[in-house]
Amino acid sequence: MTLKIAVIGCGSIAKHRHLLEYDINEHVEITAVCDVVQERAEEAAAKYQAKAYTDYKELLKKEDIDAVSVCLPNYLHASVSIDALDAGAHVLCEKPMATSTEEADQMIEAAKRNGKKLMIGHNQRFVTSHQKARELIASGAIGKVYSFRTAFGHGGPEAWSADGKDSWFFKKDEAFIGAMGDLGVHKADLIRYLLQDEFVEVGAFVETSAKENTDIDDNATLILKSEKGIIGTLVASWAYTAKEDNSTIIYGEKATLRLEDDPTYSLVTQYANGEIVKYELGAIQSNDEGGQTTTHVIDHFIDSIQNDAAPLIDGVEGKKSLAIILGALESVKTKRIYSLEK
Numbered sequence: 001m002t003l004k005i006a007v008i009g010c011g012s013i014a015k016h017r018h019l020l021e022y023d024i025n026e027h028v029e030i031t032a033v034c035d036v037v038q039e040r041a042e043e044a045a046a047k048y049q050a051k052a053y054t055d056y057k058e059l060l061k062k063e064d065i066d067a068v069s070v071c072l073p074n075y076l077h078a079s080v081s082i083d084a085l086d087a088g089a090h091v092l093c094e095k096p097m098a099t100s101t102e103e104a105d106q107m108i109e110a111a112k113r114n115g116k117k118l119m120i121g122h123n124q125r126f127v128t129s130h131q132k133a134r135e136l137i138a139s140g141a142i143g144k145v146y147s148f149r150t151a152f153g154h155g156g157p158e159a160w161s162a163d164g165k166d167s168w169f170f171k172k173d174e175a176f177i178g179a180m181g182d183l184g185v186h187k188a189d190l191i192r193y194l195l196q197d198e199f200v201e202v203g204a205f206v207e208t209s210a211k212e213n214t215d216i217d218d219n220a221t222l223i224l225k226s227e228k229g230i231i232g233t234l235v236a237s238w239a240y241t242a243k244e245d246n247s248t249i250i251y252g253e254k255a256t257l258r259l260e261d262d263p264t265y266s267l268v269t270q271y272a273n274g275e276i277v278k279y280e281l282g283a284i285q286s287n288d289e290g291g292q293t294t295t296h297v298i299d300h301f302i303d304s305i306q307n308d309a310a311p312l313i314d315g316v317e318g319k320k321s322l323a324i325i326l327g328a329l330e331s332v333k334t335k336r337i338y339s340l341e342k
């Protein structure tokens, strides 16, 4: 059965990932698209032979849609996802999932009540080097894990967003959080996935030091401690002016794993006995390539609908990753280490 898809928000992530990846998925057809900026909706509609809308509620009312991608500014994720779920559609929502745990709970509840899938777009889990590292850690190949450092930084969203330097990314009431929510939440999700462990404590510093057009964080550094006692740092930045950094290093008893740190070998394993194993697994997707590679997010979402299986990053998973950055904000506010344990 061909699934009818609607993409709500026709900005950069829709253009470079969602629309493109739905288009090459043989099980779907892009039926409708929506953007408040009419030309953006019309441009996407013309490219994919879909119907253009400027009001997503009208789209949900008029079209019989099976699944929706929510590619909107962060403050709209919860309300639009819930409306789409209530209209009977499965939802793939971009990250960060929501702006609060209450909103995340409402999204999870809406998916449950309607018997629909809710997936969050944490594409880092689908990167081959990350999947291989997870396997190595789980198999015991690197022994006990002691610590990590993970970073995600680039020059900022002005070069990416459809609205450039006037983007919602820089507006607190629309974004609610800066680099930490744009990039840091991806790494929060990744490190949970790699270590198969949950974080219990977080401390953070955030600064608005590089951008002049905003009052939200453009540099954030978190310290984290897990249930198993693994400690590490998570850094997110919109001020890595020369080059993107998307690397993660895991330090274990028997080996160190270097992920996305070498331009050729996306995973390098340095064993304590001196042996070095380099894996050439293909590079991580970068926004710089204009969508030349696929993130596997869309294919996974469609598979989960067709096989009636829980998506790898469902609402509950998205909420756990969100909780880390919300906890970091609490730490900044209170100038204390914040406990993530309920």
Ligand SMILES: NC(=O)c1ccc[n+]([C@@H]2O[C@H](COP(=O)([O-])OP(=O)(O)OC[C@H]3O[C@@H](n4cnc5c(N)ncnc54)[C@H](O)[C@@H]3O)[C@@H](O)[C@H]2O)c1
Residues within 6 Å of the ligand: 008, 009, 010, 011, 012, 013, 014, 034, 035, 036, 037, 040, 054, 056, 070, 071, 072, 073, 074, 076, 094, 095, 096, 121, 122, 123, 160, 161, 162, 163, 167, 168, 182
């Ligand atoms: N998974 C990833 O790696 C990744 C990468 C970039 C962005 N994102 C996420 O994707 C989402 C969208 O970001 P983007 O980079 O595409 O931003 P963008 O600024 O390029 O596009 C956002 C679009 O939403 C439209 N819009 C705003 N309000 C609307 C409304 N009420 N109804 C319909 N359209 C509306 C805007 O006109 C704009 O075209 C964000 O949540 C962001 O965090 C994810």
